[in-house]
Amino acid sequence: MVNKISTEEMITAEETDILQEIMNIAFGRAASDLAEYIDIFVILSVPYIKLLQASDLPPYINTEIMDYDKVSVVEQNFWGKFKGSAFLIFPAGTGKRIISLFDGGDDFVESDPIYELEKETFREVGNILIGACIGKIAELLGDVITYSPPRVVIEKSHRSVVSDSLFDPENLAIVLRTVFEFNEKNISGYLFIVTSQESFGWLKTALHKFVEQYE
């Protein structure tokens, strides 16, 4: 059974380092794309890579974002040799501040259809950050990716961000996590990219090919 293989055997420390650096490059490019679009400065952090049993994925993400009571989530699936799901997560209440990044003002009329506007804004930010990040990972590793339309959920409990049925619970999953802040509006958020065991074989080969070009 695949799940009997220890996590250490599935991805080595060197492969984790390479993936971390690729995530760093990819999210940096995504932040740059967003910063050009809405004139902000995104403060980046060092990405973190974790390999875990797929059944542990929902509790892992719940724990990571437990400081947020409710969250707004942009979820997007992607397919290529690199296959999985991305979750862009903001704490509740950031929607209006993010909208103001787009329209340049902080004034809202009570009667504004703010819920729909929030959803559209999150969808746009998600499209840019997730698309650019996954796209750059795929480019660096020689893959071509297709995406599902982003799904946006506003003010959701942090306990139900990732479904138990996302991956086969018997399989393993790799989580790429980065935390970011939008300097101007004191907005922080998380990006989780999760890929299932189906992609591991290709991913390991692609990571080594990436480094070999420098040897």
Add this chain to the structure above:
Amino acid sequence: MIKRILIVDDSPISIKIMKSCIPKDKDYELFDAADGQLGVDKYKEIKPDLTFMDLTMPVMDGFHALVEIMKLDQRAIVIIVTADVQIKAIARAHDLGAFSVLRKPPSKELIAAAIKEVDETLAQLG
């Protein structure tokens, strides 16, 4: 003339890539450090002719390390090699005294050209 080069980056792979991109024919002495604070400490110890510095690092980020190094030596030559390619990040690095800013992942050609530019600048300064 450049003799000693310091690479400051928290990623061991990134350091390996940088070392592979630095031309081998000049017998540079290569040193590395795994975060900004260690980079500043190493700078004090070895006084490199050129420092390649990442920006996003734990403990002390590259912006702060750049400030500390410039305080130690106003003539320090620090090239930022970063994944953070936001225009404001690049502008801030220049404002803080970076010699130039290169995008990750680097290439051998780009690193060789950057080193040549530093050599020419050092030659002009005498």
